[in-house]
Amino acid sequence: MLEVTPGWYMTLAAALFVLGLTGVLVRRNALVMFMSVELMLNAVNLTFVAAGRAAGVLDGQVAVFFVLVVAAAEVVVGLAIIVAIFRRRETASVDELAALRG
Amino acid sequence: MVELVIFVLMGSGALAGGVTVVMARNPVRSAMGMLGSLVSLAVIYVVNLAHLVAAVQVVVYAGAVLTLFLFVIMFIGVDRAEDTSETIPLQRKLVAGLALVVAVGAAVLVWRGRFSWTPAAAESVPIPNGTVQALGGELFTTWVLGVEITALLLTIAAVGAIALAFYRRSGKASAEK
Numbered sequence: 001m002l003e004v005t006p007g008w009y010m011t012l013a014a015a016l017f018v019l020g021l022t023g024v025l026v027r028r029n030a031l032v033m034f035m036s037v038e039l040m041l042n043a044v045n046l047t048f049v050a051a052g053r054a055a056g057v058l059d060g061q062v063a064v065f066f067v068l069v070v071a072a073a074e075v076v077v078g079l080a081i082i083v084a085i086f087r088r089r090e091t092a093s094v095d096e097l098a099a100l101r102g
Numbered sequence: 103m104v105e106l107v108i109f110v111l112m113g114s115g116a117l118a119g120g121v122t123v124v125m126a127r128n129p130v131r132s133a134m135g136m137l138g139s140l141v142s143l144a145v146i147y148v149v150n151l152a153h154l155v156a157a158v159q160v161v162v163y164a165g166a167v168l169t170l171f172l173f174v175i176m177f178i179g180v181d182r183a184e185d186t187s188e189t190i191p192l193q194r195k196l197v198a199g200l201a202l203v204v205a206v207g208a209a210v211l212v213w214r215g216r217f218s219w220t221p222a223a224a225e226s227v228p229i230p231n232g233t234v235q236a237l238g239g240e241l242f243t244t245w246v247l248g249v250e251i252t253a254l255l256l257t258i259a260a261v262g263a264i265a266l267a268f269y270r271r272s273g274k275a276s277a278e279k
Contacts, residue, residue: 014208019120025197061232073259080263
């Protein structure tokens, strides 16, 4: 019988991470880029849980807890910035935010 | 056996959600894809006996964070179509190449590493049971400083978001065109 080893979980996490990476690099809507970042964070959380289980310790899940809190804080500030930019520039596309271009 | 079935089902669910996030033209669809991905991962966490993490994932991520995303999508408006043309030459191909390199590298690392649930030294390792009691005990003894620092971080983030929301430019002088 096939057993699900930690390698399976880490492969799934790697696939999710790559998906998120692609989203950040290809999409131009700041909101979708943000969601892709969240996807990458989730992939890392999955590795933490799987690795913690493989090592037989709870520390992996504790790490996930902290990542979750930091991600929540990041979302709050990031979305506030996106809204602030939108109110001034009427756009959420990162291509149009080139004011710092030399 | 049960774990295998759940892994295949929820793993493909998480991947499908991820693909939806990246591919969907409409940001609301992206958000729904992310919801599917988050809930699938929560089920996988339950299989790994990370009960509290699964609950927090659903409550905080699928509940709070995603709602926040949807609010902002509604506020900004979804009718504006995203420009899908390539402005940076070769961008898509470069990204695909990079993604392939990362994916293959990760797969090689994982399968060469031969992870198993039991380290070679130990006969069997009990799966750490992430109940509220166990995780809470760990958080408020060993990691109590980290908990306090994250509390501070959350306060700063909330204050920062409010400051950004109420920010008004004083004076007319502006470098912007």
